[in-house]
Amino acid sequence: MDRRNFIGTLLASGVLGATLPAARAADDLFLAGANRVLIVGQSDQPYALELTAQLGRVFTAAGIPHMQVVAGGTELAQVAHVIALLEKARGGRVIGVMDDAAAVIFQELAAARGGACVLSTHHRFGAGAVRHCCTSATLEAGIVWSEPISAQAGRIAGVYAGAIGGRQRAAPTVPATGPADGGPASLVSFLINT
Amino acid sequence: MNAKRKTLPKGIAAGEFDKAIKELKKILGNENVLEDELRLAPYNKIMMPVPNDQHAPSAAITPASVEEIQAVLKVLNKYKIPVYPISTGKNLGYGSAAPVQRGQIVMDLRRMNKIIEVDPDLCTALVEPGVTYQQLYDYLQERKLPLWFSCPAPSAIAGPLGNMVDRGVGYTPYGEHFLFSCGMEVVLANSEVLRTGMGAMPNSNTWQVFKWGYGPTLDGIFTQSNYGIVTKMGMWLMPAPPDFRPFCIQYPNEADITKIVDALRPLRIAMVIPNAVVIAHTLWEAPCTPVKRADYHTGPGAISDAAVSKIQKDHNIGAWNVYAGLYGTKETNDANWKIIEAVAAGTGGKIITEEQSKGSQALQYRFDLMKGKPNLGEFGLYNWRGGGGSIWFAPVSQAKGSETLKQMKTAKDILGKYGFDYVGEFIVGWRDMHHVIDLLFDRSDDDQTKKAYACYDELLHTFAKEGYGVYRSNTAFAEKVAATYGPVKRSVEKKLKKALDPNNILAPGRCGISL
Numbered sequence: 021m022d023r024r025n026f027i028g029t030l031l032a033s034g035v036l037g038a039t040l041p042a043a044r045a046a047d048d049l050f051l052a053g054a055n056r057v058l059i060v061g062q063s064d065q066p067y068a069l070e071l072t073a074q075l076g077r078v079f080t081a082a083g084i085p086h087m088q089v090v091a092g093g094t095e096l097a098q099v100a101h102v103i104a105l106l107e108k109a110r111g112g113r114v115i116g117v118m119d120d121a122a123a124v125i126f127q128e129l130a131a132a133r134g135g136a137c138v139l140s141t142h143h144r145f146g147a148g149a150v151r152h153c154c155t156s157a158t159l160e161a162g163i164v165w166s167e168p169i170s171a172q173a174g175r176i177a178g179v180y181a182g183a184i185g186g187r188q189r190a191a192p193t194v195p196a197t198g199p200a201d202g203g204p205a206s207l208v209s210f211l212i213n214t
Numbered sequence: 215m216n217a218k219r220k221t222l223p224k225g226i227a228a229g230e231f232d233k234a235i236k237e238l239k240k241i242l243g244n245e246n247v248l249e250d251e252l253r254l255a256p257y258n259k260i261m262m263p264v265p266n267d268q269h270a271p272s273a274a275i276t277p278a279s280v281e282e283i284q285a286v287l288k289v290l291n292k293y294k295i296p297v298y299p300i301s302t303g304k305n306l307g308y309g310s311a312a313p314v315q316r317g318q319i320v321m322d323l324r325r326m327n328k329i330i331e332v333d334p335d336l337c338t339a340l341v342e343p344g345v346t347y348q349q350l351y352d353y354l355q356e357r358k359l360p361l362w363f364s365c366p367a368p369s370a371i372a373g374p375l376g377n378m379v380d381r382g383v384g385y386t387p388y389g390e391h392f393l394f395s396c397g398m399e400v401v402l403a404n405s406e407v408l409r410t411g412m413g414a415m416p417n418s419n420t421w422q423v424f425k426w427g428y429g430p431t432l433d434g435i436f437t438q439s440n441y442g443i444v445t446k447m448g449m450w451l452m453p454a455p456p457d458f459r460p461f462c463i464q465y466p467n468e469a470d471i472t473k474i475v476d477a478l479r480p481l482r483i484a485m486v487i488p489n490a491v492v493i494a495h496t497l498w499e500a501p502c503t504p505v506k507r508a509d510y511h512t513g514p515g516a517i518s519d520a521a522v523s524k525i526q527k528d529h530n531i532g533a534w535n536v537y538a539g540l541y542g543t544k545e546t547n548d549a550n551w552k553i554i555e556a557v558a559a560g561t562g563g564k565i566i567t568e569e570q571s572k573g574s575q576a577l578q579y580r581f582d583l584m585k586g587k588p589n590l591g592e593f594g595l596y597n598w599r600g601g602g603g604s605i606w607f608a609p610v611s612q613a614k615g616s617e618t619l620k621q622m623k624t625a626k627d628i629l630g631k632y633g634f635d636y637v638g639e640f641i642v643g644w645r646d647m648h649h650v651i652d653l654l655f656d657r658s659d660d661d662q663t664k665k666a667y668a669c670y671d672e673l674l675h676t677f678a679k680e681g682y683g684v685y686r687s688n689t690a691f692a693e694k695v696a697a698t699y700g701p702v703k704r705s706v707e708k709k710l711k712k713a714l715d716p717n718n719i720l721a722p723g724r725c726g727i728s729l
Binding site: 099132 | 304371508597656657
C-alpha cells in the first residue's frame, strides 16, 4: 500500500480519528524523542500486560524514552491498526508482546516496510513457570532459560533494555528446566528496528 | 572483505563476493544492497523445522525496475553468484522470504509495486511483483470498480504475482490462480526480457485477454521454477455478481467426508457451485474461532478424539465444515439454493447462512475470502500450538470420497505418531482436491522441531508410495519433493535450466531444479 492509500485506510477505519487531544500531545512528545521505543502489549493476554508494564518500569529506570500502548488481539489482526502502530514507531524501535498469530502479522508487516526484527523471544507457560527462548540475528544459537512466573518478567525486560542500550546482555545462567510440551499458554515478544 | 560477513554463496570466495557487492551498489545505490546481519534478519525468518542457518542469505538487494534487474543479472553472471527472487516474501509455511539455499542473495522485488493497469471493461489487471492483495483491493474500492479477485488466506500481506508463480489457490470462482493469469513479463538469466502469449508481439493490445499467443505456451515453465524473474503479470478479475450467497454446511462425523465429497463433486463440476469448495476439519476451525488448545489438552502428544468432539460440542463446530457460495442473480441463486438445501438434507448436514453466521469470526473470514476480501483471519492457526513452527503438507487427491478418507486417516496416523494434531482441510478444485495440512509445532523446542522434520518426511514418502504427490512444497523439502516425481521430469527440467540459465544463478535448488 502506498502512503496515500495507507492514510485513506486509516481515516476510513477511524484509527487516526480516534486519537484524543491529550494522547496526541503525548504522541507529539514521543515522536520528537530520539532513540525512542514504542511498547505494544496485547490487552487480552495477562502476561503480555505484565511484561509491557515491566518493560516500562525498566526503561524508565534506565532513562530510555518510551511509550506504552495496548491493543486487543482483534485489533492486532487488522492491517490498518498494525500499520498505524508501525507508523507511530517510524524511525525508532518497537517492542511487541503478543500471541503467536499477532506476532507473525506484526513482524511481517514491519518487514514489508523495511523493519528488521532483531530480537525475538518465545515464552511458554507451565505450572508456575515460564520458559523463555530468545533468538537474535547476532546470536549463533538461541538462549533458553526458565524462571518462576512470580519473577515478574524482570530478566526478560532486562534483556530488551540491554539490546536497546546497544549492549546484548549476557546469556542468563539459569538452566532450561522449562515446562513440558503442551504448556498451557504461549506468547512472543520481539524488538524491531523500524 | 567485509569483516562482518558471516555467510557466502557456496563456492564463492569472499574477495569475489565483495567485488560483486561493490558493483551491485553502483547499480542500485548503497541503500538498496543490504549486508548488515540485522537488516538481513527478515530474510532469514522461517517457520520450517530446520536451522535458520540453512537458509541464511549472504545479502539482499531491492531493485526498482526491470532495467536494474537486467544490470544486476549481468554482474551475477560475471561472478556466478546465485540470487533468490521474492515478490512480497510472504510464502509463510513454505519458506517465507528466505533463500532456498544458504548464501544466495535475496532479490526483494517489493519496490516494484505498481498496479500498471486495470481495465474495467475487460476485467483485467496488470501488476508488478510487489503489489499486495490489500493494495489491489484498496485500488478497486477507491475507484468504485465492481470487480473481485481471488486471494489466498494470508491475503492482506501477500501478493497476486508471487502467489500465482507458486501456483497458489484462492476461494472465489477464479480460485485456481495460474489458470486466471494472462500474460507474464519475465527477465531471463541473460537479461533478455520475454513477454509471454500475445505480449511477445510489438504493439499488441491483447496481452491480458488471450493467453496462448502462437507456438508453444511458455507461461507454465516460469511457475514453481527458476527459469526467469517474473516482473509483470496479467490477471483476470471477476465482475462482482449481483447476488452472492455464501454458506457453510456442518457435518458431525469425521467419516462424513466420504458422502460430502461425493455429493458436492457433481455440483462443482457442473458449476452449480462455481468456487473452490473448502471442507475444513474441526481443528482448522477451532484456532480461528478462537478456541485455545490448552483448554482441552495440556499434556504431550496429539490431542485426543474425545477432546476434539468436546470442542465441536462446546463451540458449535462441525467435524467437517463445508464452505462454498452461489454467485449469480437472485433468480439463479434462488434456484440453485434449492439444490444446496436438498444436498445438505440428504447428507445430514446443517446449513449456516451468512445471516445466521453473524458474530462468528471463523465463518466471517471464510465468507470474506469467498468474495476476495483480504483478511488475516487464518493466522489464528499459529496460536494453536504456539512457538512459531508451521509447514504445509499439501498432497493432491481425486475428488472422490473414498480417496479423501484414506488420505485423512493416513495423515492423522502419521501426525499422531509424532505427537502432532491433524489440522487439515480439503480445497476442491474441479475434479481434484488440494488436501492442505498445517503441521504446527513449537519451533523453540528442539525435540518438537526434530519430530516435525521427521513427520513431514514420513508424510511425504508414505503418500508418494501411494501415488499421491504434493502440489507445492516448502523450500527445505524441495529436493525431496522433486524426487518423488521421477527422473525423466527432473532430467527435462535440468536441460531447460542449462539452456536458460547456464551459470545456474537463478535460485538454484528451487523446486529441486539446479545444475
